[in-house]
Amino acid sequence: MTHAVRYRDLLTTNVEAMIDDLRRLVHVETPSDRPDLLRAGLADIEDYVTTRLGAPSRRQRHDGGARGDVLDLTWEGTAPGAVLCLVHYDTVWPEGTVDDWPLTRDGDILTGPGVLDMKAGLVQTVWMLLVLREVGEPHPAVRLLLTGDEEIGSSVGRPHIEAAAADALVTLIPEPSAAGDVKLQRKxxxxxxxxxxxxxxxxxxxxxxxxxxxxxxxxxxxxxxxxxxxxxxxxxxxxxxxxxxxxxxxxxxxxxxxxxxxxxxxxxxxxxxxxxxxxxxxxxxxxxxxxxxxxPPMNPTAHSQGLLTLLRTAAADLDETVDSRAVGGASDGNFVSALGLPVIDGIGGIGAGPHARHEHITVKGLSRQTALMAAVAEQLGAAHR
Structure with missing residues (x-):
């Protein structure tokens, strides 16, 4: 058993704050081809995460030139090891998109540029650590790696991703899910x-x-x-x-x-x-x-099957199921998987329409996916005590 239900309940109670966080991030426009907006956006993002989580115990910012800097932040845990959360802050949407398409809620649906791909993933990462702290269950350190060029190939981000993943118990990538399932096979x-x-x-x-x-x-x-x-x-x-x-x-x-x-x-x-x-x-x-x-392609490994078991345990505690999918799209998880390192990709928002005007997530999914991330970190903390 995990504390997945408690995590979800805490997140559901705080869902309006999560939506406010998401609104802030969606309204910070960070198109891949605008180094000036990437620079300003990353400063705003760092302010957001440190306001929520406090100052990190370790911080490095790597110059990415025209492709956006890489920001590497770590918060200490209460169990050995570290969970790497890999988030790209660039989007495909040009400056000004948010002027006529701000974050909008219609019942359980939240729509806006980059809401699914992948600013919801950053909100999930922040709130994962918040609920882990609130519950007090031993958990590994959380390392957040923010990259600014995923949508255009990750030539700057790749070496930093590969180096960070080498030291992690697992790399969690809150890219869009496949209707709530994770993506363990990518082209x-x-x-x-x-x-x-x-x-x-x-x-x-x-x-x-x-x-x-x-x-x-x-x-x-x-x-x-x-x-x-x-x-x-x-x-x-x-x-x-x-x-x-x-x-x-x-x-x-x-x-x-x-x-x-x-x-x-x-x-x-x-x-x-x-x-x-x-x-x-x-x-x-x-x-x-x-x-x-x-x-490189991402294909199932012994690592990925073991991690899927952790996810299924957490999902079962929520009376839900999680499966894995094969998809034609690629992500930064491909780099991690190709090195034979443990990675869970596609644990981000539940929704549809990445890169399209109907891009959206569900509010319910925001709590569910974050709870699953926290429960995986909890299980890894227990396994390495």
Whole structure:
């Protein structure tokens, strides 16, 4: 048995304060591509968490440049070890979105930009520690790592995530849940940017003098799509195409952006090699291919199955159930899982619509998910006393 019911009851009693906290965070706009807003937003976020939890016993802020700083805060526990809570504070929503879409409540539904992905996760982390302290059950230290570039690839956040996770009993990632279930299997991601350079000419007066970059790129796209392998759960999407300068100009430049999702780790090497081997047929044209191995896949491990047992124990105390899901999206949890380290991903808000205008969470889910996080920390504290 855990104190999950007591945690939930405390959270339910304080749910209006949790909603006020969430409103504050949603109204702090932190789009990934605005370093000025990320900087200001992180200062506001730090003020919020330290006001709620007190000064941390350990604080480090790492310069992230244009991609937002990384803030690493730890509050001591009453049992050995530490639980790492990994939260990204950047969102996909541009400045000004909140002006006509503030946090709004309609019964059990809370909607607003970034409310699900993932500012609810930060509120959950803060209140997890608050209820652990209130109940007084021994618990590990809580380490909060805030990153500002998850939505655009985590190139700054990744090394800090991997270093912090290495020392943790578990990494809890309050990313959006799958209708209350956690995500123990995620796709990995490979990105590719292709640019073809051709020769411009007048399409009417001198068409043969030109070499169309668009024509060459169009011939490459079926080859790229053919790399998909449904049996291995590898998908390919050419999501953006650009090219040419005018209807009557043989195109001198054309480019495309490719998104590849993989479940089998071996597929990463196959896809990278195939993309880098692409060639154009017209010798007057040239091709540049830039490939980024963005995230490795997350697959179930012995660690994840053991952690799912802890979650199920806590859920049973609440007379509820928790299962695990496989999803096509990726998160920073992919980095942790690929290192063979324990991680629970998708323990955040219950809702729908991340990155969409119907983004929302449920109020009831806010209490439930936070109680589950606290109960996991409690069980880890008991196991390591």
């Amino acid at each position: 990995g991601m490979v990105f590719a940017d292709l640019q073809v350079h051709g020769v411009e000419s007048h399409a009417g007066l001198d068409p043969d003098a030109g070499a169309s970059a668009i024509t060459e790129l169009a011939a490459l796209i079926p080859q790229i799509n053919a790399l998909a392998d449904r049996e291995r759960e590898t998908t390919v999407n050419v999501g953006v195409i650009r090219g040419g300068s005018g209807r009557n100009v043989v195109a001198g430049v054309a480019s495309c952006e490719v998104d590849i999702r993989i479940q089998d780790p071996a597929e990463e090497d196959r896809m990278v090699a195939a993309l880098e081997a692409l060639t154009v047929t017209d010798p007057r044209c040239s091709l540049e291919v830039i490939v980024e191995r963005n995230r």
